[in-house]
Amino acid sequence: MAKADTKLFNKASQVVIVRDGDKTVMTMANDFKGAPKEFAIVIPVPTFIEREQIHIADKALIDHLDAYSAPRLVEYFDENPCAPRVLYEAMPAPPASDVGESRKGSLGVTVEARYTVGEYDIVILSAEQSGGLETWLKENGYRIPDGAGDILGSYIKQKMRFFIARVNLKEHSKLGFSYLRPIQVAYESPKFMLPIRLGTINADGYQELFIYVLNRKGRVETTNYRTVKLPTGMDLPLYIKDEFADFYRTMFDEQVKKENMEAVFLEYAWDMNWCDPCAADPLSREELRNVGVFWLNGIKPEDTWTGGASDVFITRLHVRYDARHFPEDLVFQETGNRENFQGRYGLRHPWTGNDSCEAATQYKKQLPKRWEQEAQTLAGLMGWDINAIRKKMNIAKEPKTDGRKWWEEIWKE
Numbered sequence: 001m002a003k004a005d006t007k008l009f010n011k012a013s014q015v016v017i018v019r020d021g022d023k024t025v026m027t028m029a030n031d032f033k034g035a036p037k038e039f040a041i042v043i044p045v046p047t048f049i050e051r052e053q054i055h056i057a058d059k060a061l062i063d064h065l066d067a068y069s070a071p072r073l074v075e076y077f078d079e080n081p082c083a084p085r086v087l088y089e090a091m092p093a094p095p096a097s098d099v100g101e102s103r104k105g106s107l108g109v110t111v112e113a114r115y116t117v118g119e120y121d122i123v124i125l126s127a128e129q130s131g132g133l134e135t136w137l138k139e140n141g142y143r144i145p146d147g148a149g150d151i152l153g154s155y156i157k158q159k160m161r162f163f164i165a166r167v168n169l170k171e172h173s174k175l176g177f178s179y180l181r182p183i184q185v186a187y188e189s190p191k192f193m194l195p196i197r198l199g200t201i202n203a204d205g206y207q208e209l210f211i212y213v214l215n216r217k218g219r220v221e222t223t224n225y226r227t228v229k230l231p232t233g234m235d236l237p238l239y240i241k242d243e244f245a246d247f248y249r250t251m252f253d254e255q256v257k258k259e260n261m262e263a264v265f266l267e268y269a270w271d272m273n274w275c276d277p278c279a280a281d282p283l284s285r286e287e288l289r290n291v292g293v294f295w296l297n298g299i300k301p302e303d304t305w306t307g308g309a310s311d312v313f314i315t316r317l318h319v320r321y322d323a324r325h326f327p328e329d330l331v332f333q334e335t336g337n338r339e340n341f342q343g344r345y346g347l348r349h350p351w352t353g354n355d356s357c358e359a360a361t362q363y364k365k366q367l368p369k370r371w372e373q374e375a376q377t378l379a380g381l382m383g384w385d386i387n388a389i390r391k392k393m394n395i396a397k398e399p400k401t402d403g404r405k406w407w408e409e410i411w412k413e
Contacts (some may be wrong), residue, residue, distance in 0.1 A: 015028055016292070045187060066212075271312075
């Protein structure tokens with residue numbers, strides 16, 4: 001198996017956004033590592049959230065989306081030039097104290113609701129000014145890094161509320177999970193955006209974010225940052241098969257540098273009713289419903305994907321960000337573009353048979369040129385030394401000749 005899924009990257013968070021009209025279901029899977037009692041998230045939301053709008057999701061749903069949409073490696077096998085046969089094989093492309101009501105009022109903070117959902121204690125609040133909100137969070141045991149005030153204030157000016165979750169240790173112990181499950185929130189708002197700025201304040205370096213957007217119209221792009229397609233569709237040297245994870249990480253690093261770390265990268269865009277090749281099967285209708293695809297009405301638990309139109313288009317975006325290069329939250333738009341796109345990299349195995357014919361002779365003559373092109377492609381894409389690539393491919397710097405001196409080729413008869 002060779003795929004460039006989220007496991008290839010450190011500090012990789014995943015968000016699934018299901019969007020149709022003004023209705024949104026957002027699923028957030030955090031890469032938190034540490035004691036559950038240390039976990040807390042503060043997420044700006046555009047509207048009030050009721051208890052019934054919050055759900056705890058199965059991480060397996062996001063893992064399936066990741067596997068289905070991951071950039072992949074594809075192997076091709078050349079046919080016999082003397083007796084063509086198709087030999088095609090595809091490889092899927094790696095406890096706080098509470099503050100009294102009077103204190104909250106003096107800080108300009110309103111706690112609009114408290115819920116316990118699964119293993120999380122959740123608070124929905126609004127605020128009048130950032131200083132009061134910052135003080136309230138600190139007094140309630142939340143660690144707020146320096147510099148958060150300005151960012152919190154910008155959300156307050158936008159009339160946004162704050163969705164705050166921390167782990168309920170008793171419920172977490174009772175449920176018996178060794179990890180924190182994703183949180184889902186359903187809401188209705190004309191704002192199609194993803195707040196990321198609060199996460200940059202206390203981050204140790206840059207962060208990786210994978211966004212899977214499911215909608216009905218087509219490809220989704222960011223409006224306030226450039227959305228760039230990753231390089232795709234090229235043939236690579238065969239040895240990359242054993243180094244695909246390193247290849248993809250390095251290739252992504254190079255693309256981030258090329259764009260000065262100021263772009264959002266498109267890794268996959270496809271109609272969910274099929275794939276070619278499939279790194280994993282498309283999600284079943286029941287899985288789509290559980291991840292929040294609310295327009296698939298009348299779906300029964302036993303229903304599975306059968307190849308029919310599922311009316312779901314997936315866009316996979318990958319962004320590496322920090323506070324300096326991404327000073328704004330991500331704002332999205334639906335483009336209506338349903339053209340398929342995937343990060344796809346080919347390995348083309350040469351024919352190694354012994355059949356003798358003119359086509360086989362010509363085929364073998366062109367192989368060195370093809371291998372040289374693969375080496376040039378990899379060097380240009382990665383910034384690697386071409387001679388080191390040639391050495392790993394076991395090809396000569398120049399194609400072999402029949403032994404003639406170079407000047408004999410000038411006036412040969």
